[in-house]
Amino acid sequence: MTPHAPMSLDTELAAERAHLDASRAALARMRERTEALFATGHNVAGDAYTAETLGRTLSRRVAELADQPDTPLFFGRLTFGDEEHHIGRRHVTDDLGEPMVLDWRAPVSRSFYRASARDPQGVTVRRRFGFSAGALTSFEDEHLDRGEELGTASRILTAEIERPRVGPMRDIVATIQPEQDELVRADLAASICVQGAPGTGKTAVGLHRAAYLLYLHRERLRRSGVLIVGPNRAFLSYIAAVLPALGEVEVEQATVEDLIARVPVRTVEDPAVAALKHDARMAEVLRRAVEARIAAPAEPIMVSDGSFRWRIGLDPLHRVVEETRREGLPYATGRERVRARVVGLLQRQAEARRAESPGDAWLRRMGKIRPVADFLDAVWPALTPEGLVHGLLADPAVLAAAADGVLTEAEQALLTWAKPPRTPKATKWTAADAVLVDEAAGLLERPAGFGHVVVDEAQDLSPMQCRAIARRSEHGSITLLGDLAQGTAPWAARDWRESLAHLGKPDATVVPLSVGFRVPAAVVAFANRLLPALAVDVPPAESLRRDGALDVRTVDDLVAATVAEVRAALAHDGSVGVIAADDAVGGLRAALADAGIDTATADDVAAPARVTVVPATLVKGLEYDHVVTVEPAAIVAAEPRGLHRLYVVLTRAVSRLTVLHTAPLPAPL
Numbered sequence: 001m002t003p004h005a006p007m008s009l010d011t012e013l014a015a016e017r018a019h020l021d022a023s024r025a026a027l028a029r030m031r032e033r034t035e036a037l038f039a040t041g042h043n044v045a046g047d048a049y050t051a052e053t054l055g056r057t058l059s060r061r062v063a064e065l066a067d068q069p070d071t072p073l074f075f076g077r078l079t080f081g082d083e084e085h086h087i088g089r090r091h092v093t094d095d096l097g098e099p100m101v102l103d104w105r106a107p108v109s110r111s112f113y114r115a116s117a118r119d120p121q122g123v124t125v126r127r128r129f130g131f132s133a134g135a136l137t138s139f140e141d142e143h144l145d146r147g148e149e150l151g152t153a154s155r156i157l158t159a160e161i162e163r164p165r166v167g168p169m170r171d172i173v174a175t176i177q178p179e180q181d182e183l184v185r186a187d188l189a190a191s192i193c194v195q196g197a198p199g200t201g202k203t204a205v206g207l208h209r210a211a212y213l214l215y216l217h218r219e220r221l222r223r224s225g226v227l228i229v230g231p232n233r234a235f236l237s238y239i240a241a242v243l244p245a246l247g248e249v250e251v252e253q254a255t256v257e258d259l260i261a262r263v264p265v266r267t268v269e270d271p272a273v274a275a276l277k278h279d280a281r282m283a284e285v286l287r288r289a290v291e292a293r294i295a296a297p298a299e300p301i302m303v304s305d306g307s308f309r310w311r312i313g314l315d316p317l318h319r320v321v322e323e324t325r326r327e328g329l330p331y332a333t334g335r336e337r338v339r340a341r342v343v344g345l346l347q348r349q350a351e352a353r354r355a356e357s358p359g360d361a362w363l364r365r366m367g368k369i370r371p372v373a374d375f376l377d378a379v380w381p382a383l384t385p386e387g388l389v390h391g392l393l394a395d396p397a398v399l400a401a402a403a404d405g406v407l408t409e410a411e412q413a414l415l416t417w418a419k420p421p422r423t424p425k426a427t428k429w430t431a432a433d434a435v436l437v438d439e440a441a442g443l444l445e446r447p448a449g450f451g452h453v454v455v456d457e458a459q460d461l462s463p464m465q466c467r468a469i470a471r472r473s474e475h476g477s478i479t480l481l482g483d484l485a486q487g488t489a490p491w492a493a494r495d496w497r498e499s500l501a502h503l504g505k506p507d508a509t510v511v512p513l514s515v516g517f518r519v520p521a522a523v524v525a526f527a528n529r530l531l532p533a534l535a536v537d538v539p540p541a542e543s544l545r546r547d548g549a550l551d552v553r554t555v556d557d558l559v560a561a562t563v564a565e566v567r568a569a570l571a572h573d574g575s576v577g578v579i580a581a582d583d584a585v586g587g588l589r590a591a592l593a594d595a596g597i598d599t600a601t602a603d604d605v606a607a608p609a610r611v612t613v614v615p616a617t618l619v620k621g622l623e624y625d626h627v628v629t630v631e632p633a634a635i636v637a638a639e640p641r642g643l644h645r646l647y648v649v650l651t652r653a654v655s656r657l658t659v660l661h662t663a664p665l666p667a668p669l
């Protein structure tokens, strides 16, 4: 588009609306063309494989081209001298292939986020659009060439930040801030760690970075994949719609528990035992346990092969095992390497005696022939990850051998089962066992890795969980997002360097984010009173939001006060989150139901109910427009890192926070 002559605001708004309509129509035609191709795909493809690949590509493309009527197709416009570009969620071209809307990730769009009066990057005017329910309602211009710049004073940014929240998380493409954009557009090769106070946009940055990388490295990342790791299912369902809204429909989103689910978790165990199993020293114990399964050859191999007899003596067998061990391959690969080397020795004898090279069938037969199989089972037996962990925890002698000098005797005693289950199958595994089984699996075989992994709420990962992610990102990069102040797990990180080392990315840069977009200043100030007691070294948050309200009240009857507070909150727009200690949730839900107020659970983001009652342990990463926190003292008392939990709870509010208590507030407040 070329810029028009100066117009009145109304005419200009009308022109922009016309461009929006035309862009929507063009997008619909792009989609129709793809759908038509999809319908005829199997006719044009030469063979079944091509047809299937084409079908998959096209159906993905159809999904990517979906138009969400209530999200604007573009949200900005850049004028570079006599050139103009609308910036939106995806490329839209007219029938001649001319761009009508540029994808926000395109190189040109970068200036929309980064240009400033000081460094205009060729931009003369930056325009932001205001929207309501998909309709264009206003715009705001910054004449960068005249030194005009609104920064965070932008009305449109303020309106977006202060918008009453409802339902699942939305994308922030229209208002990504420069320091966020720098992280979003960091190189694929760069692993970064973002330390940010609550509501500084860490989750948003991680999701947009995934979308950006997929745009820039489409083919490569489609093959290797992008993974988002979040703390729990409620969180994952809360963020699930963001990437599809940006046209990215193929990103895997999982909890660490999903990722490592090789054995069913059927029971819980003593926290001290779990903490020990999450300790990095367990990696060394498991490594040694695997190594201990490799034995020195004790007998030569004799094979009868038709009229021939082959024999491999102890010396060459020793050399085969030693050489393979030194190569440091995953154990299962090593086993196959030993097999291949033994067969190679047989082959050399056969060639010498028969003066011809034996064929593939012979090689395969030798690989499986009894004496060779017996030899392998004796020196390099087949192992399963769960068999290995079972063997370790069931037998104090096996554990002692592997843990000598690594774990104390008391720790070893803590680990071994008092009543060992007879088989791995009969074992009632715990969540921490699953972590050990995954570590064992990584020693046996390298898991397929992802091209990029985004880890949210990373402060709660244990060293062993970090290692599980490291195995899946060995040849890729990571974006680690978290806040040390919000660490609630017993093994929560106190220092990002340590987590990064366990993640295999010791050199990643740690970048702070400190401007908060969620929590109003008054609420941040209240929550920040907890910081000195949390024993972490993090920069405190400052809020962009001057609005919002905080109300801390002593009440006589918690349940009645909660019901009354929720009823009052429902007079406003936006979601209401009631957050209480886990064991108080049932009672509050019942009381609200008795009062005729429908409630939802945290993992049901599509629920029509505006009120959600959330256990304190599930609320990490979520936000509600109005938060009612019930009895902070009970939240703190419920777990060892209860003050950290309370800090998380108090920083969930977007507009208003009400704190109701009967017991005195925890001391730091």
Ligand SMILES: Nc1ncnc2c1ncn2[C@@H]1O[C@H](COP(=O)(O)OP(=O)(O)OP(=O)(O)O)[C@@H](O)[C@H]1O
Pocket: 160, 161, 170, 171, 172, 175, 176, 177, 180, 196, 197, 198, 199, 200, 201, 202, 203, 204, 205, 483, 486, 517, 518, 620, 621, 622, 623, 651
């Ligand atoms: N640049 C932005 N423009 C508009 N809204 C933003 C921006 N950055 C963040 N937000 C909004 O601020 C809120 C908090 O963002 P987000 O959940 O990503 O923060 P977080 O740092 O992950 O918080 P927590 O530590 O609590 O998990 C969200 O509603 C998000 O959409």
